[in-house]
Amino acid sequence: MTDAIAIVGRTLLAVDPVPWARAQMAFTLACHIILVPLGVSWAFMALIANYRGIRRNDHDSLVLAQRWSKYMAVTFAVGAVTGTVLSFEFGLLWPRFMGRWGDAFGIPFAFEGVFFFLEAIFVSIYIFGWRRLKPWTHFLTGIPIVLTGILGSVSVVAANAWMNSPSGFTLNAAGEIVEVDPLAVIFNDSMPLQATHMVIAAYLVGGFLVASVYATGMLRGRTDRYHRLGFIIAFTVAAVATPIQMGVGDSLARWVYNNQPVKFAAIELVPKTSSDVPETLLGRLNDDGTVSGGIPIPGLASWLSDPSTGKATLVQGLDTVPAHQRPTTRQVNVVHLAWDVMVGLGTLLFLVSLWYGLSWVFRRDMPKSRWFLRIAAAAGVLAVITMEAGWVVTEVGRQPWIVYEYMKVEHAATGNTGVWITFLVVAALYVGLAITTILVLRGMSRRFRRDEGEDESDVPYGPSQPLDLPEDQPVA
Amino acid sequence: MSTAAAIALFVGVTAYAIFGGADFGAGFWDLVAGGATRGDRPRAVIDHSIGPIWEANHVWLVFCFVVLWTCFPEAYASITLTLFVPLTLAALGIVLRGSSFAFRKAVFRTRDRRNFGAAFAVASVLVPYCMGAIAGGIASGRVPAGGQAGDPWSSWVNPTSVLGGVLAVTVAAYLAAVYLVWDARRLSDPIIREYFRRRAVITAVIAGVAAFAGIFVLRADARYLFDGLTSRALPLVAISATAGAASLVLLVRNAARGARLLAVGAVGTVILAWGVAQWDYMLPQSLTVAAAAAPSGTIAAVLVAVAAATVLVVPAFVLLYRLDQKGLLPGEGVERDTGQ
C-alpha cells in the first residue's frame, strides 16, 4: 500500500512540466483575451452613445452610455486580475525564456503597464464623472480610455509579434544578449500588421458581443428604442470593422508567407514545396506527408499568396525544414483547422455585416427578419471563436519555437514538475471566475431593468458609497 | 544606469508594501472581525476604506515584475524557478481576492456576500505571507545566480522567510488598522474608531516584537543582511524604529493623523533598509546588481516608461482625487432614468 502511494507520488512528481505549462499558458491567455475586446472597444461604443445623448438631448442614449460604462468597469476589473496572473506566469512557466530574452521581450510590457494604468484611472474618472462633471467635459474624459485601450493592446501584441519576428538585439558568441535597441524591439517586422489585426479584432469582437446581448433581448420581445439603440451602435461598429479586418488579414497572411514559410505551409496544408497549391478547406495531414479529405479549391492558395504571379506562385512546403524545426503533424492539423475556422467564421460575419449594411442602404433601417436577429444573437460568440482561432494559428503555428528560430519551447519551460497541479487549480479558479462574472453582469442588468442602482458606487472603480453603518449593535 | 533601475524597482516594492499592504491588512481585519452580526460594523468601514480604484494596487506588483524581468532577467529567472511554490500561491490568492472583492461589491444577497467575503479575507492573509516569505528567501541568499533553481522548499520554508511572512502580515494589519482609525475618524464614529485604534496598538506592538526577534533570526540565518542592517542601513533602521515607536505613542494618545504618516514612514524605511543592506547584490552574495543588469538600451527604455508613467499618471490621479472630493452636480448627467 505504502509502496503504491510512493510510486504514484513519484510518478506525479515526475510529470513533464512542458505540456502542462503550454496548456496553462494557452488556457489563461485564451480566457484573458475574451475580456480584452471589451476593454478596448466598449469605451468607444459608450462614447458614441454618450455623444448622441448630449447632441440630440436623447435620454435613452445617455442611459445606455452610463450603463455600458459600468459593465465595462466589471469586465475591466476581471481583465486586470487575469492579466496580473499572466505576468506571474511568464516567470513561473517560462523562466528560461525570460532569463535569456527578458531584456528584449520585456520592453513592450513596460509601456503596456503605463497605458493600462492610465486606462484604469480614466475608467474610474469617467464613472465618477457622470454626476460630477458637465456633459461635454465628461465626454472628453472618456477619450483617453479609447486611446489607452488601443495603445495598451498594441504594446502587448508588439511583444507577441517579437516572438514571431525577433529583432533589435545583438548576441555574443555564447548566445547572450549584449545590446538592445528598444525601438527595433517594439517596432519589429511583424508588429504593424499583427497589432492592426488585433485592434480591429477587438472592435469587431466587442461590437458583435455587445450587439448579441441586445439581439437576444429583441428576440425576447424587448424591442423598445433603448434596445434598438444598443444593438445598432454596437452592430454598426462591428459591421464596419469586419471588411477592414478581412483586408488586414489578407496582408498579414502574405507577411506570414514571406517571413514564416513553415507556419504558412501549416496554414495551407502544404507538405511539399510546389506551385499551383490548392486552398484546402478542412482535410488533414497524415504522418506520411499525404493530405486526406477536404475540399481543394485549385490554385487558390498560390494565387492568394502572390496575385502577381498567380497560380505559378511557389509555396514552400513543410518538408523544407527538418522535422524538429516544424510543427508536428498534429499541430499542423490544429493550425489548419483553426485557420479554416477563422476564415470561415470571418466570412460568415462579413456576410451578416453586408446584409445589415445593404438593409440600411436600401431600406434605411436594420433588417427586420427574425433570422437576422438570430444570427446576430449568435455573432458575439462566433466572433470570440474566430479571434481565439486566429490566436491558435499564430501560437501553434510558431511551434516548436517560442522565439522564432532562436529558442525552442522545451528549452524555455520551467523544471518545476508541479505545473500540472497549478494548471488544474488555475482552471478551476477561472471557471469559477467566468461563471461569477456572467452572474454579476446579469445581476446588474436585472437591477437596471428594475430601475434601481443608477448610482456609481456599486461597481469596481466607482466612488465609495456613503457609509450606512448598521446601528444598535455592540462592537467588540 | 543599472543603479537607477534597481532604485526604481525598490521604489516599486516599497509602494506595493505600503499601498498594497494596507489593502491586504484590511482583509485581515475582515477575517478576524467575527460573526456576521458582530462583524458587520467594522466590515462596513473596511469595505468603504478600500480605495475607489479597485485593486489598482496590483499595478505596483506588475510594475515590479516588469522592471525585474526586463532589467534583471537572470535574477528573475532564478527567483521564479526557485520560489515557484510561494509565487504560485500568491498568484492564486490574488485571483481569489480580487474577484471576490469585485463580486462582493456587485452582489446584493447577504449569503453570497459572506461567501465572497470569506474568500477575500483568507486570500488577504495568504498573499502577504507568501510575499514576505519570498523576500526572506531572496534576502537570506537562498536563490542562486545564473537562472538556476535553488531548493524548492527550504528557499521559502526557513527562519528568515517565516520572519518575512509574519512581519508582512502583521505590518499589513498594522498599516490597515492605522488607516482605518483615520477613516473612522472622518466618519466621526467614535466606537469604531476606538475599535480599530485598539487593534492598531496591538499590531504595532506585535510587529515591534517580531522585528526585534528578527534581529536574532537574521544574525543566525542571514548574516550578510544582518551585517548590512547593522552598518550601512543602520540609520534607516533607526529611523524606522523611531517612527514606529512614535506612531505607537500617537496612537495611544489618539492622534490618528500623525500616527498614519509615521506608520507609513516606519514601513517604508524598513523596506528601504532591506534594499540598502543587501546592496550591491541583487541576489545576496551570488549576483550583483551590475552583473544582473540588462544592456543599457533596455534599461533606458524602461526608465523612459517609468518617467512617462510619472508624468502622465500623477495628473490623472489628481483629477480623480478632485472628482472624489467634489459634490454631485444637481440635474446634470443622467439622473435616475425613467425606466424602460
Ligand code: HDD
Ligand atoms: C475576430 C476576428 C478575426 C477575423 C474576422 C479574422 N482574423 Fe485573422 N486573426 C485574428 C482575428 C481575426 C486574431 C485573433 O486577432 C489574430 C491572432 C494573432 C493576431 O495578431 O491576430 C489573427 C491572426 C491571423 C494570422 C496569423 C498571423 C501570424 O501568425 O503572425 C493570419 C495570417 C490571419 N489572421 C489572416 C486572416 C484572414 C486572411 C482573415 C480573413 C478572413 C482573417 N484573418 C479574419
Ligand code: HEM
Ligand atoms: C500578447 C500576447 C501573447 C503572448 C506574448 C503569448 C505568449 C505565449 C508564450 C510565451 C507561449 C508558450 C510558448 C509556446 O508554446 O510557444 C504561448 C503559447 C500558447 N499561446 Fe500565446 N501568447 C499571447 C497571446 C495568446 C492568445 C490571445 C491566445 C489565445 C488562444 C494564445 C494561445 C496560445 C496557445 C494555444 C499556446 C500553446 C501553443 C503550443 O504549445 O502548441 N496566445 N503563448
Ligand code: HEM
Ligand atoms: C501574454 C500576454 C499578456 C500579459 C502578460 C498581459 C498582462 C496584463 C495585465 C497585467 C493586465 C492588468 C493591467 C493592470 O492591472 O493595470 C492586463 C489587462 C489588459 N490586457 Fe492583457 N496581457 C496579455 C495579453 C494581452 C493581449 C494579447 C491583449 C490585447 C490584445 C491584452 C490587452 C489587455 C487589456 C486591454 C487590458 C485591460 C483590461 C481589460 O480591458 O480587460 N492583453 N493584461
